[in-house]
Amino acid sequence: METGTGRPERYGLVAIILHWVIAVLILFMIGLGLYMDHVPLNDPTPLHQLHKSVGIVTMLLIVVRVLWRLTHRAPALPQDLSAGQRVVAGGMEGLLYLYQIILPVTGWLMVSAMAMPIVLFGLVSWPLIPLPQSVMDSGYLAEIMPDVHNWLAWTFGGFIVLHVLAALYHRFIRKDQVVDRILPRHGGGR
Incomplete structure (x- = not known):
């Protein structure tokens, strides 16, 4: 169903599934990353491979989500939002998408700079990002990328x-339907 703006009232099923699956994976990755914070990167623990595996899967799902979002209109925001609130909402959406792409790429770049293998769930080798030999020899990228990845993870959080x-705020203070747009339907409605 569409609103008078030509936009749907709510996100479609694919967008809703992608949103919630990616949200769960990101929360899992944050928890795992915090747990692994005390484990050295060169430790052969299976947790690092799990983090890399889930990170690659999440990155691929985010690419699908971005492509889906570029080809499907988002529901309209409530008409009583101010221009400033609309700018903030759009900016926050853009930042969330940007971080969802940059964070896994920096992780991939980090393990590539360290020449650490990526084996998805212990089954499939994933290629490292090819880096110039001079970059590999200097070791500078391998040295700074853990801090860059960590800083990005904290700001994303x-x-x-x-x-x-x-x-x-939208659910309990404004009491509008913004949150309903991304919630799965169950039963006869909300």
Whole structure:
């Protein structure tokens, strides 16, 4: 069903499934990353391979989600939102998408710079990003990428908290239907 703006009232099933599957995977990755924070990167623990495996799967799903979003219109925001609120909402959406792409790529770049193999779930080898030999020899990229990846993860976590707070604001303070647009339907409605 569409609104008077030519936009749907809510996200479609594919967008909803992608949103929630990716959200669960990201929360899992954050928890695993925090747990692994005390494990050296060169430790052969299976947790590193699990983190890399889930990260690659999440990255691929995010690519699908971005392509889906580029080809399907998002539901309209409530008409009583101010221009500033619309800019903030659009900016936050853009930042969340950007971080969802940059974070796994920096992880991939980090393990590539360290020449650490990626074996998805212990079954399939995933290629490393080909880097010039001079970059590999210098070791500089391998040295800085863990900090870059970690910093991005922490800032992404902050944006996720803001995203959840905005959802709670819409649900419990504004009491509008913004959150309903991305929730799965069950039974006869909400």
